[in-house]
Amino acid sequence: MTTFPETPAQRVPLPISYADVLAAGERLRPYFDPSPVRHYPQLDELVGYGIRVLVKHENHLPTGSFxxxxxxxxxxxxxxxxxxxxxxxxxxxxxxxxxxxxxxxxxxxxxxxxxxxxxxxxxxxxxxxxxxxxxxxxxxxxxxxxxxxxxxxxxxxxVHSTNHRPVIAGAGTMSDEFLTQAPELDALVIALGGGSQAVGALAVADARKASLAVYAVQSQEAPAQHDAWHDGEARQGAPVRTFAEGIATGSTYALTFPALRAGLRDFVLASEAMIAQSVRDLWRITHNLPEGAGAAGLAGLRLLAPQLAGKTVGVVMCGGNLDAERAAHILLGGMPHFPSGTGEFLTVR
Structure with a gap:
């Protein structure tokens, strides 16, 4: 089983190996092409600190999502x-x-x-x-x-959305592609729901570029994974109130939590207002419309920017399936409602 270093003296197991990611990539190859990576100078200006921002457009894949x-x-x-x-x-x-x-x-x-x-x-x-x-x-x-x-x-x-090894290996193919397309990457900022993307990225970094730092972002209104990462206590079924369905997670997961806790460089919380503004900014600059989770990476990068000054940083537009009513509301400057009349949304995707 592949391991990665938290410090030079400590290593922990990942739930998948890089060989699993490569095998998944071979299986995916006949079905769709790699998603594009694009550079938008206006995003560099928006984020500041001399950071060069690269966007991985997973919203261009079939179904509009990674x-x-x-x-x-x-x-x-x-x-x-x-x-x-x-x-x-x-x-x-x-x-x-x-x-x-x-x-x-x-x-x-x-x-x-x-x-x-x-x-x-x-x-x-x-x-x-x-x-x-x-x-x-x-x-x-x-x-x-x-x-x-x-x-x-x-x-x-x-097929669980997170606790399933082929799922995590499939998610890892995104970071493997990204690093091939942009070997100069210093860091990735990933919106975190169940953690398949982030753990996949950790497996790829371990095998291909140990210096690649992986950061995560979650909504302030869905902080279960973030809080667990900081205090080490697993969560289950915590209520959440975010419009960003893809990161509306109230639990940690057995296959991803240990790797996330040991492998992530940092984990931050973005407000709902920041995520909504990132939807507007990405639409204005890239003319791609992300869903909330697809914009959260940019929101997280703006929080992490002082730590990443002068670096080349990748963010992932992981999904573009924003429903029409909510899209219109956000683009007109409004704040969307969380997607449940009960005020609770307890799942990942």
Whole structure:
């Protein structure tokens, strides 16, 4: 098992190896091209401190999110017997879209369970890709329970959005591509939900460029992973109130938390206002419209800028699936509402 250094005297295990990332990359290669990396001088000016900002446009991938990497890596890792039985997942959006897309591409049956009242645009996208969508449970925990029951009854493989090694390996292909496209990278600032992107980046950095620093950002209204990283205490089911669905995480996860705690250089919290402003800034400068999670990396970089003065720093536009109503509200200068009438949103994607 690959390890990475926290200090020269301490090493901890990662849940995947760089060989796993390379294998996932080979499996993904027939399905879609690498996402582009672009430099926008106006972002350098916005961030300041002499930082050169590079943007990895995962929003240009099929389904508009890096999650298609995770879904495709998972679907293509199935044995013939598992593929014949199909897969199932509980999700609220991008993870389900990624699995649905990959299932359609490989001819694997996909069932996606979402909470009642889930984002109708994401539901429509999942259905359009041919997956079976089941709306069940007022709360995400209820959706997960229903997903497990269906999986047992139908003998489907559960593909968790975080606690699944092929998912993490698939996410790692993003950083592997990024470093190939921009070997001069000094640091990555990654929006953190479950942690698959960040842990994938740590595995890549360990193998290819030990000096590459990986930073994480979460919303002040969804601070569970951030707080756990700082105090070392795992979290489970903490309420969150962020509009950024992709990082609306109330828990830590067994496969990612130890690696995150030991491997991240720093972990910061951005306000909802900062994330919304980053959506506006990225639209204005890049003419790409990110969802909240897709803009959080820029928000985090602005907080971390004094630490990263003079460096070349990558941020990831990890998703562009902002629904039309919320997009209009944000671009007009408003603050979006968190996506639940109960005030709680307890899942990752």
């Amino acid at each position: 999650k298609v990497r995770n879904g495709t890596a998972s679907i293509t890792a199935l044995s013939p017997e598992e593929a014949a039985r199909g897969v199932i997942a509980a999700t609220t959006g991008n993870h389900g879209l990624g699995l649905a897309w990959a299932g359609a591409a490989r001819g694997v049956s996909v069932t996606i369970c979402v909470p009642t009242g889930n984002n109708p645009e994401k539901n429509a996208g999942i259905r359009a890709l041919g997956a079976t969508l089941i709306e069940v449970g007022e709360r995400y925990d209820d959706t997960v329970a229903a997903c497990r029951a269906i999986a047992e009854r139908e003998r489907r493989t559960i």
